[in-house]
Amino acid sequence: MSTQISVHPKHPNVPFVDLGAQYRAIAAEINDAISKVIQESDFILGREVRLFEEEFAAFCGAHYAVGVDSGTSALELALRAFDIGPSDEVITAANSFIASALGISHAGAKPVLVDVDPYTHTMDVKAVERAITRRTKAIIPVHLYGHPAHMDAVRELAEKHGLIVIEDACQAHGARYKGKRVGSLGHAAAFSFYPGKNLGAYGDGGMVTTNDGKIANRLEMLRNYGQKEKYRHLFRGYNRRLDTMQAAILRVKLKYLDKWNTARSRKAKLYQKHLEDSKVVVPGLAHAAESVWHLYVIRTEHRDQLKEHLASKGLNVGIHYPIPIHLQPAYQDLGYKRGDFPVTEAYADRILSLPMYAELTPEQIKRVSRAVVEFLSAKSPREIPAGADTLRASQIA
Ligand SMILES: *Cc1c(COP(=O)(O)O)cnc(C)c1O
Numbered sequence: 001m002s003t004q005i006s007v008h009p010k011h012p013n014v015p016f017v018d019l020g021a022q023y024r025a026i027a028a029e030i031n032d033a034i035s036k037v038i039q040e041s042d043f044i045l046g047r048e049v050r051l052f053e054e055e056f057a058a059f060c061g062a063h064y065a066v067g068v069d070s071g072t073s074a075l076e077l078a079l080r081a082f083d084i085g086p087s088d089e090v091i092t093a094a095n096s097f098i099a100s101a102l103g104i105s106h107a108g109a110k111p112v113l114v115d116v117d118p119y120t121h122t123m124d125v126k127a128v129e130r131a132i133t134r135r136t137k138a139i140i141p142v143h144l145y146g147h148p149a150h151m152d153a154v155r156e157l158a159e160k161h162g163l164i165v166i167e168d169a170c171q172a173h174g175a176r177y178k179g180k181r182v183g184s185l186g187h188a189a190a191f192s193f194y195p196g197k198n199l200g201a202y203g204d205g206g207m208v209t210t211n212d213g214k215i216a217n218r219l220e221m222l223r224n225y226g227q228k229e230k231y232r233h234l235f236r237g238y239n240r241r242l243d244t245m246q247a248a249i250l251r252v253k254l255k256y257l258d259k260w261n262t263a264r265s266r267k268a269k270l271y272q273k274h275l276e277d278s279k280v281v282v283p284g285l286a287h288a289a290e291s292v293w294h295l296y297v298i299r300t301e302h303r304d305q306l307k308e309h310l311a312s313k314g315l316n317v318g319i320h321y322p323i324p325i326h327l328q329p330a331y332q333d334l335g336y337k338r339g340d341f342p343v344t345e346a347y348a349d350r351i352l353s354l355p356m357y358a359e360l361t362p363e364q365i366k367r368v369s370r371a372v373v374e375f376l377s378a379k380s381p382r383e384i385p386a387g388a389d390t391l392r393a394s395q396i397a
Contacts, residue, residue: 013314014355014364017196021359022260026252033248045224046244052251053207056191059174059254060183062209064216067242068223071170071192074206075103075140077240078166078188081208081218084109084137091131092140092168093123094324094336095344100142100168101325103190109137111334113326115341119284121297122149124343129157138164143172143182145320146198146264146294147285151177151185158186166190170206173199174261176290183209193242193250198264198294199257201246263358264293267365271296271354274369279376295320296356298372302379303350309375315368318353 023030037048049067057065068074084090085108092100094113101111114127121144128139139158141149149167158165165186169175173191175182183189193205208219221228226237268283268291275282281299285291297320300306310317324344326336338345354368 011314011367014316014360014368016316016318016353016355017357018359019195019200022357025359026256029252030249033252034245037245037248043244045241046247048244048248048251049242052242052247052254055251055254056207057209059257060181060189060209062184062189063211064213065207065209066216066219066223067247068206068208068219069240069242070204071168071190071194071197071206072099072103072106073223073238073240074170074190074192074208075099075166075168076106077219077222077238078190078208078210078215079104079107079109079138080222081215082138082164082166082187084164087135088137089133089135090138090140091123091128091136093142093144093344094326094341095121095321095347096142096144096168096325097170097321098325098328098330099170099192100140101331103168104140110135111325111331112136113334113336113341115343116144116347117150118343118347120147120150120286120289121145121283121347122147123154125150125153125157128154132157132161132163136161136163138166140166140168141186142168142170143175145283145297146172146175146292147283148172148175148177148182148185148289148291150286150288152288155186164188169209170194171197171294172292173197174257175292178288184211187212188215193246198261198292199250199253202249203243203246205242205246205250207242260358261292264356265291267356267358267360268293268296270362270365271369274366275372278369278373279379280372293356295353297351297353299347299350300352300376301350302376303352306372306375307352310368310371313367313371315371316355319351320353322348324348 053065088109089112090104090109091112104111117124141154167186167189169182169189170192172182188210191207193201222237223240226233226235
Protein backbone atom coordinates (compact mmCIF):
# COMPACT_ATOMS: atom_id res chain seq x y z
CA MET A 1 0.00 0.00 0.00
CA SER A 2 2.85 2.37 0.72
CA THR A 3 5.17 1.65 -2.16
CA GLN A 4 3.69 3.63 -5.04
CA ILE A 5 6.11 5.65 -7.14
CA SER A 6 6.06 9.29 -6.07
CA VAL A 7 4.34 11.73 -8.39
CA HIS A 8 6.56 14.55 -7.11
CA PRO A 9 10.13 13.53 -6.33
CA LYS A 10 10.52 16.25 -3.69
CA HIS A 11 7.28 15.30 -1.95
CA PRO A 12 6.97 11.59 -1.34
CA ASN A 13 3.46 10.22 -1.64
CA VAL A 14 1.33 10.19 1.48
CA PRO A 15 0.07 6.62 1.69
CA PHE A 16 -3.48 5.97 2.84
CA VAL A 17 -2.23 3.43 5.38
CA ASP A 18 1.38 2.56 6.21
CA LEU A 19 1.61 -0.89 7.75
CA GLY A 20 5.36 -0.99 7.09
CA ALA A 21 6.01 1.98 9.38
CA GLN A 22 4.12 0.26 12.19
CA TYR A 23 6.01 -3.00 11.67
CA ARG A 24 9.41 -1.31 11.70
CA ALA A 25 8.69 0.17 15.13
CA ILE A 26 8.02 -3.25 16.70
CA ALA A 27 9.83 -5.63 14.32
CA ALA A 28 12.04 -7.34 16.92
CA GLU A 29 9.10 -8.23 19.16
CA ILE A 30 6.96 -9.42 16.27
CA ASN A 31 9.70 -11.57 14.76
CA ASP A 32 10.37 -13.10 18.14
CA ALA A 33 6.69 -13.92 18.67
CA ILE A 34 6.36 -15.56 15.23
CA SER A 35 9.53 -17.54 15.68
CA LYS A 36 8.38 -18.90 19.05
CA VAL A 37 5.14 -20.26 17.59
CA ILE A 38 7.10 -22.03 14.84
CA GLN A 39 9.69 -23.43 17.22
CA GLU A 40 6.96 -24.80 19.46
CA SER A 41 4.86 -26.10 16.51
CA ASP A 42 1.89 -24.71 18.39
CA PHE A 43 -0.15 -23.74 15.32
CA ILE A 44 -3.81 -24.57 16.02
CA LEU A 45 -5.67 -23.17 19.07
CA GLY A 46 -2.31 -22.85 20.78
CA ARG A 47 -1.35 -21.17 24.02
CA GLU A 48 -1.08 -17.75 22.36
CA VAL A 49 -4.71 -17.94 21.24
CA ARG A 50 -5.90 -18.55 24.78
CA LEU A 51 -3.71 -15.79 26.20
CA PHE A 52 -4.78 -13.33 23.52
CA GLU A 53 -8.43 -14.16 24.17
CA GLU A 54 -7.96 -13.46 27.88
CA GLU A 55 -6.09 -10.22 27.23
CA PHE A 56 -8.52 -9.00 24.59
CA ALA A 57 -11.55 -9.77 26.78
CA ALA A 58 -9.93 -7.81 29.61
CA PHE A 59 -9.12 -4.96 27.22
CA CYS A 60 -12.80 -4.72 26.21
CA GLY A 61 -14.13 -5.20 29.73
CA ALA A 62 -15.92 -8.38 28.62
CA HIS A 63 -15.90 -11.75 30.44
CA TYR A 64 -15.10 -13.90 27.40
CA ALA A 65 -13.44 -13.64 24.01
CA VAL A 66 -13.38 -16.36 21.35
CA GLY A 67 -10.90 -16.08 18.47
CA VAL A 68 -12.15 -16.84 14.97
CA ASP A 69 -10.80 -16.54 11.42
CA SER A 70 -12.34 -13.17 10.39
CA GLY A 71 -14.72 -10.42 11.36
CA THR A 72 -17.30 -11.79 8.94
CA SER A 73 -17.14 -15.16 10.73
CA ALA A 74 -17.36 -13.38 14.08
CA LEU A 75 -20.70 -11.84 13.05
CA GLU A 76 -22.06 -15.05 11.54
CA LEU A 77 -21.02 -17.31 14.41
CA ALA A 78 -22.27 -14.84 17.03
CA LEU A 79 -25.71 -14.94 15.39
CA ARG A 80 -25.58 -18.74 15.16
CA ALA A 81 -24.58 -18.96 18.82
CA PHE A 82 -27.83 -17.15 19.65
CA ASP A 83 -29.73 -19.55 17.36
CA ILE A 84 -30.56 -16.83 14.89
CA GLY A 85 -30.99 -18.13 11.33
CA PRO A 86 -33.54 -18.93 8.63
CA SER A 87 -36.84 -16.98 8.83
CA ASP A 88 -35.28 -14.48 11.26
CA GLU A 89 -34.59 -10.83 10.49
CA VAL A 90 -31.57 -8.87 11.71
CA ILE A 91 -31.36 -5.09 11.45
CA THR A 92 -28.15 -3.30 10.52
CA ALA A 93 -27.03 -0.07 8.83
CA ALA A 94 -27.15 0.49 5.05
CA ASN A 95 -23.86 2.36 4.99
CA SER A 96 -21.43 -0.19 6.28
CA PHE A 97 -18.89 -2.55 4.81
CA ILE A 98 -20.74 -5.35 3.02
CA ALA A 99 -19.62 -7.86 5.68
CA SER A 100 -22.09 -6.43 8.23
CA ALA A 101 -24.86 -7.84 6.01
CA LEU A 102 -22.93 -10.92 4.86
CA GLY A 103 -22.56 -12.15 8.44
CA ILE A 104 -26.36 -12.06 8.70
CA SER A 105 -26.90 -13.78 5.33
CA HIS A 106 -24.32 -16.48 6.07
CA ALA A 107 -26.15 -17.30 9.29
CA GLY A 108 -29.22 -17.87 7.10
CA ALA A 109 -31.13 -14.81 8.36
CA LYS A 110 -32.39 -11.82 6.38
CA PRO A 111 -30.58 -8.48 6.64
CA VAL A 112 -32.98 -5.57 7.18
CA LEU A 113 -31.28 -2.26 6.51
CA VAL A 114 -31.82 1.19 8.03
CA ASP A 115 -30.51 4.68 7.30
CA VAL A 116 -28.00 6.47 9.48
CA ASP A 117 -27.96 9.55 11.65
CA PRO A 118 -26.46 12.33 9.53
CA TYR A 119 -24.10 13.51 12.23
CA THR A 120 -22.23 10.36 13.30
CA HIS A 121 -22.88 8.07 10.30
CA THR A 122 -24.04 5.38 12.77
CA MET A 123 -27.49 3.76 12.69
CA ASP A 124 -30.57 5.94 13.11
CA VAL A 125 -32.26 4.29 16.08
CA LYS A 126 -35.70 5.73 15.23
CA ALA A 127 -35.41 4.01 11.85
CA VAL A 128 -34.51 0.77 13.64
CA GLU A 129 -37.74 0.97 15.63
CA ARG A 130 -39.75 1.37 12.42
CA ALA A 131 -37.99 -1.63 10.88
CA ILE A 132 -38.85 -4.06 13.69
CA THR A 133 -41.29 -6.83 12.71
CA ARG A 134 -42.47 -10.06 14.36
CA ARG A 135 -39.51 -11.80 12.73
CA THR A 136 -36.84 -9.44 14.05
CA LYS A 137 -34.41 -11.24 16.36
CA ALA A 138 -31.36 -9.01 16.59
CA ILE A 139 -29.85 -5.58 15.95
CA ILE A 140 -26.29 -5.14 14.71
CA PRO A 141 -25.19 -1.54 15.36
CA VAL A 142 -21.97 -0.75 13.50
CA HIS A 143 -19.37 1.44 15.22
CA LEU A 144 -18.51 2.93 11.85
CA TYR A 145 -15.14 4.61 11.25
CA GLY A 146 -14.26 3.92 14.91
CA HIS A 147 -17.19 5.96 16.28
CA PRO A 148 -19.50 4.08 18.68
CA ALA A 149 -23.16 3.80 17.70
CA HIS A 150 -25.92 5.28 19.93
CA MET A 151 -25.80 2.29 22.26
CA ASP A 152 -28.14 3.45 25.06
CA ALA A 153 -30.94 3.98 22.57
CA VAL A 154 -30.16 0.70 20.78
CA ARG A 155 -30.18 -1.27 24.03
CA GLU A 156 -33.36 0.37 25.27
CA LEU A 157 -35.13 -0.54 22.05
CA ALA A 158 -33.74 -4.08 22.14
CA GLU A 159 -34.94 -4.58 25.70
CA LYS A 160 -38.39 -3.29 24.85
CA HIS A 161 -38.72 -5.78 21.97
CA GLY A 162 -36.71 -8.68 23.41
CA LEU A 163 -33.94 -8.48 20.80
CA ILE A 164 -30.30 -9.53 20.84
CA VAL A 165 -27.70 -6.78 20.30
CA ILE A 166 -24.48 -7.74 18.53
CA GLU A 167 -22.02 -4.91 18.09
CA ASP A 168 -20.15 -4.76 14.79
CA ALA A 169 -16.95 -3.44 16.39
CA CYS A 170 -14.77 -4.41 13.43
CA GLN A 171 -13.59 -0.80 13.00
CA ALA A 172 -13.57 0.26 16.63
CA HIS A 173 -11.10 -1.69 18.81
CA GLY A 174 -10.70 0.40 21.96
CA ALA A 175 -13.44 2.96 21.29
CA ARG A 176 -15.52 4.03 24.28
CA TYR A 177 -19.16 4.90 24.78
CA LYS A 178 -19.93 6.74 28.03
CA GLY A 179 -16.56 5.58 29.31
CA LYS A 180 -17.09 1.88 28.51
CA ARG A 181 -15.24 0.03 25.77
CA VAL A 182 -17.05 -1.29 22.75
CA GLY A 183 -17.16 -5.06 22.92
CA SER A 184 -18.90 -4.89 26.29
CA LEU A 185 -22.00 -2.93 25.29
CA GLY A 186 -24.31 -5.63 23.90
CA HIS A 187 -24.98 -9.38 24.18
CA ALA A 188 -21.90 -10.00 22.03
CA ALA A 189 -19.55 -8.09 19.74
CA ALA A 190 -17.65 -8.93 16.57
CA PHE A 191 -14.12 -7.72 15.86
CA SER A 192 -11.96 -8.04 12.75
CA PHE A 193 -8.17 -8.19 12.71
CA TYR A 194 -7.90 -7.57 8.95
CA PRO A 195 -4.42 -6.00 8.51
CA GLY A 196 -5.67 -2.41 8.00
CA LYS A 197 -7.90 -2.31 11.10
CA ASN A 198 -6.77 -0.42 14.22
CA LEU A 199 -5.63 -3.77 15.62
CA GLY A 200 -4.54 -5.75 12.57
CA ALA A 201 -3.01 -9.20 12.10
CA TYR A 202 -0.63 -10.22 9.31
CA GLY A 203 -3.47 -12.03 7.60
CA ASP A 204 -7.12 -12.58 8.51
CA GLY A 205 -8.49 -12.93 12.02
CA GLY A 206 -11.48 -12.06 14.17
CA MET A 207 -12.95 -12.26 17.67
CA VAL A 208 -16.30 -12.44 19.42
CA THR A 209 -16.56 -10.95 22.90
CA THR A 210 -19.46 -11.63 25.26
CA ASN A 211 -20.35 -11.71 28.95
CA ASP A 212 -22.44 -14.84 28.44
CA GLY A 213 -20.58 -18.05 29.34
CA LYS A 214 -23.01 -20.30 27.45
CA ILE A 215 -22.59 -18.28 24.28
CA ALA A 216 -18.79 -18.33 24.62
CA ASN A 217 -19.01 -22.10 25.00
CA ARG A 218 -21.11 -22.49 21.88
CA LEU A 219 -18.74 -20.25 19.94
CA GLU A 220 -15.77 -22.39 20.95
CA MET A 221 -17.54 -25.41 19.48
CA LEU A 222 -18.89 -23.59 16.41
CA ARG A 223 -15.39 -22.54 15.33
CA ASN A 224 -13.92 -26.01 15.97
CA TYR A 225 -16.03 -28.68 14.15
CA GLY A 226 -18.74 -28.63 16.81
CA GLN A 227 -16.52 -30.45 19.27
CA LYS A 228 -15.77 -29.90 22.92
CA GLU A 229 -13.62 -32.99 23.30
CA LYS A 230 -11.56 -34.21 20.39
CA TYR A 231 -13.49 -36.40 17.89
CA ARG A 232 -16.82 -36.06 19.66
CA HIS A 233 -19.01 -33.73 17.58
CA LEU A 234 -22.18 -32.42 19.20
CA PHE A 235 -23.33 -30.58 16.08
CA ARG A 236 -22.04 -29.75 12.60
CA GLY A 237 -19.59 -26.95 13.40
CA TYR A 238 -17.04 -25.18 11.23
CA ASN A 239 -13.33 -24.72 10.92
CA ARG A 240 -13.13 -21.00 11.69
CA ARG A 241 -10.32 -20.71 14.23
CA LEU A 242 -7.96 -17.83 14.86
CA ASP A 243 -4.38 -18.94 13.95
CA THR A 244 -1.91 -19.19 16.82
CA MET A 245 0.58 -17.22 14.69
CA GLN A 246 -1.87 -14.34 14.27
CA ALA A 247 -2.75 -14.45 17.97
CA ALA A 248 0.96 -14.17 18.87
CA ILE A 249 1.31 -11.13 16.57
CA LEU A 250 -1.88 -9.57 17.93
CA ARG A 251 -0.71 -10.04 21.53
CA VAL A 252 2.34 -7.92 20.77
CA LYS A 253 0.26 -5.28 19.01
CA LEU A 254 -2.47 -5.13 21.69
CA LYS A 255 0.08 -3.65 24.11
CA TYR A 256 0.45 -0.67 21.77
CA LEU A 257 -3.17 -0.23 20.77
CA ASP A 258 -4.09 2.49 23.27
CA LYS A 259 -0.99 4.43 22.34
CA TRP A 260 -1.75 4.10 18.62
CA ASN A 261 -5.38 5.10 19.14
CA THR A 262 -4.31 8.16 21.13
CA ALA A 263 -1.98 9.08 18.28
CA ARG A 264 -4.88 8.73 15.80
CA SER A 265 -6.97 11.03 17.95
CA ARG A 266 -4.18 13.63 17.84
CA LYS A 267 -4.13 13.33 14.03
CA ALA A 268 -7.90 13.87 13.98
CA LYS A 269 -7.54 17.05 16.06
CA LEU A 270 -4.88 18.31 13.71
CA TYR A 271 -7.02 17.65 10.63
CA GLN A 272 -9.90 19.39 12.40
CA LYS A 273 -7.71 22.42 13.08
CA HIS A 274 -6.52 22.67 9.49
CA LEU A 275 -9.94 22.00 7.94
CA GLU A 276 -12.27 23.78 10.37
CA ASP A 277 -12.76 26.92 8.31
CA SER A 278 -12.70 25.18 4.96
CA LYS A 279 -15.65 24.15 2.83
CA VAL A 280 -15.61 20.52 3.88
CA VAL A 281 -17.67 18.99 6.66
CA VAL A 282 -15.35 17.43 9.23
CA PRO A 283 -16.46 14.29 11.11
CA GLY A 284 -18.89 14.77 13.98
CA LEU A 285 -18.31 13.30 17.41
CA ALA A 286 -21.30 12.50 19.63
CA HIS A 287 -21.08 13.71 23.21
CA ALA A 288 -21.04 10.16 24.64
CA ALA A 289 -18.48 8.85 22.18
CA GLU A 290 -14.75 8.40 22.20
CA SER A 291 -13.81 7.45 18.64
CA VAL A 292 -10.66 5.54 17.73
CA TRP A 293 -10.61 7.15 14.28
CA HIS A 294 -10.30 4.04 12.17
CA LEU A 295 -11.06 6.39 9.29
CA TYR A 296 -11.11 10.18 9.06
CA VAL A 297 -14.06 10.84 6.77
CA ILE A 298 -14.84 14.33 5.47
CA ARG A 299 -17.75 15.31 3.24
CA THR A 300 -17.89 17.56 0.21
CA GLU A 301 -20.16 17.95 -2.80
CA HIS A 302 -17.02 18.03 -4.95
CA ARG A 303 -15.78 14.66 -3.77
CA ASP A 304 -14.79 13.06 -7.08
CA GLN A 305 -12.93 16.14 -8.33
CA LEU A 306 -11.21 16.56 -4.99
CA LYS A 307 -10.17 12.92 -4.95
CA GLU A 308 -8.64 13.27 -8.41
CA HIS A 309 -6.87 16.45 -7.37
CA LEU A 310 -5.36 14.80 -4.30
CA ALA A 311 -4.29 11.75 -6.31
CA SER A 312 -2.47 14.03 -8.80
CA LYS A 313 -0.42 15.30 -5.85
CA GLY A 314 0.41 11.80 -4.60
CA LEU A 315 -2.01 12.07 -1.67
CA ASN A 316 -3.87 8.78 -1.30
CA VAL A 317 -7.44 8.79 -0.09
CA GLY A 318 -10.32 6.29 -0.03
CA ILE A 319 -14.12 6.07 -0.08
CA HIS A 320 -15.86 4.04 2.62
CA TYR A 321 -18.14 3.08 1.01
CA PRO A 322 -18.99 4.17 -2.54
CA ILE A 323 -21.98 1.80 -2.95
CA PRO A 324 -24.40 1.39 -0.01
CA ILE A 325 -25.32 -2.20 0.83
CA HIS A 326 -28.91 -1.89 -0.48
CA LEU A 327 -27.62 -0.86 -3.92
CA GLN A 328 -25.07 -3.68 -4.20
CA PRO A 329 -25.69 -6.26 -6.93
CA ALA A 330 -25.25 -8.93 -4.25
CA TYR A 331 -28.33 -7.66 -2.39
CA GLN A 332 -30.80 -6.88 -5.15
CA ASP A 333 -33.08 -9.64 -3.87
CA LEU A 334 -33.75 -7.69 -0.67
CA GLY A 335 -35.97 -5.47 -2.80
CA TYR A 336 -34.62 -2.07 -1.83
CA LYS A 337 -34.33 0.75 -4.35
CA ARG A 338 -32.51 4.04 -4.74
CA GLY A 339 -34.21 6.60 -2.50
CA ASP A 340 -34.86 4.20 0.38
CA PHE A 341 -32.02 5.54 2.56
CA PRO A 342 -31.49 9.22 1.66
CA VAL A 343 -28.71 10.05 4.13
CA THR A 344 -26.70 6.96 3.24
CA GLU A 345 -27.15 7.62 -0.48
CA ALA A 346 -26.29 11.32 -0.28
CA TYR A 347 -23.18 10.54 1.72
CA ALA A 348 -22.02 7.77 -0.63
CA ASP A 349 -21.38 10.53 -3.20
CA ARG A 350 -19.77 12.94 -0.73
CA ILE A 351 -17.62 11.02 1.71
CA LEU A 352 -13.85 10.95 1.41
CA SER A 353 -11.45 9.19 3.79
CA LEU A 354 -8.18 11.02 4.35
CA PRO A 355 -4.97 9.18 5.31
CA MET A 356 -5.20 8.10 8.97
CA TYR A 357 -2.77 5.99 11.00
CA ALA A 358 -0.66 6.42 14.11
CA GLU A 359 2.58 7.09 12.20
CA LEU A 360 1.15 9.88 10.02
CA THR A 361 3.27 13.02 10.56
CA PRO A 362 2.01 16.58 11.19
CA GLU A 363 3.67 17.60 7.91
CA GLN A 364 1.77 14.94 5.99
CA ILE A 365 -1.49 16.07 7.59
CA LYS A 366 -0.70 19.66 6.70
CA ARG A 367 0.02 18.75 3.08
CA VAL A 368 -3.21 16.80 2.71
CA SER A 369 -5.28 19.48 4.48
CA ARG A 370 -3.74 22.31 2.47
CA ALA A 371 -4.47 20.52 -0.77
CA VAL A 372 -8.10 20.06 0.34
CA VAL A 373 -8.53 23.68 1.45
CA GLU A 374 -6.91 25.15 -1.65
CA PHE A 375 -8.90 23.03 -4.04
CA LEU A 376 -12.23 23.78 -2.40
CA SER A 377 -11.70 27.50 -1.74
CA ALA A 378 -12.76 28.21 -5.32
CA LYS A 379 -15.93 26.11 -5.03
CA SER A 380 -19.51 26.75 -3.86
CA PRO A 381 -20.52 27.33 -0.19
CA ARG A 382 -20.05 24.88 2.64
CA GLU A 383 -22.49 22.03 3.03
CA ILE A 384 -24.41 22.20 6.30
CA PRO A 385 -24.65 18.74 7.88
CA ALA A 386 -28.37 17.98 8.00
CA GLY A 387 -29.59 17.11 11.48
CA ALA A 388 -26.48 18.32 13.24
CA ASP A 389 -28.70 20.55 15.37
CA THR A 390 -30.28 17.53 17.03
CA LEU A 391 -27.01 16.47 18.60
CA ARG A 392 -24.16 18.20 20.33
CA ALA A 393 -22.02 20.36 18.12
CA SER A 394 -18.87 18.83 16.71
CA GLN A 395 -16.32 18.57 19.44
CA ILE A 396 -13.13 16.63 19.31
CA ALA A 397 -12.46 15.99 22.96
C1 LIG B 1 -13.73 -5.26 8.26
C2 LIG B 1 -15.15 -5.26 8.61
C3 LIG B 1 -15.90 -6.44 8.73
C4 LIG B 1 -15.38 -7.79 8.32
O1 LIG B 1 -14.17 -8.17 8.79
P1 LIG B 1 -13.27 -9.24 7.98
O2 LIG B 1 -12.24 -9.60 8.99
O3 LIG B 1 -12.72 -8.53 6.80
O4 LIG B 1 -14.14 -10.40 7.63
C5 LIG B 1 -17.20 -6.36 9.18
N1 LIG B 1 -17.76 -5.16 9.47
C6 LIG B 1 -17.11 -4.01 9.33
C7 LIG B 1 -17.80 -2.72 9.68
C8 LIG B 1 -15.78 -4.01 8.88
O5 LIG B 1 -15.15 -2.85 8.73
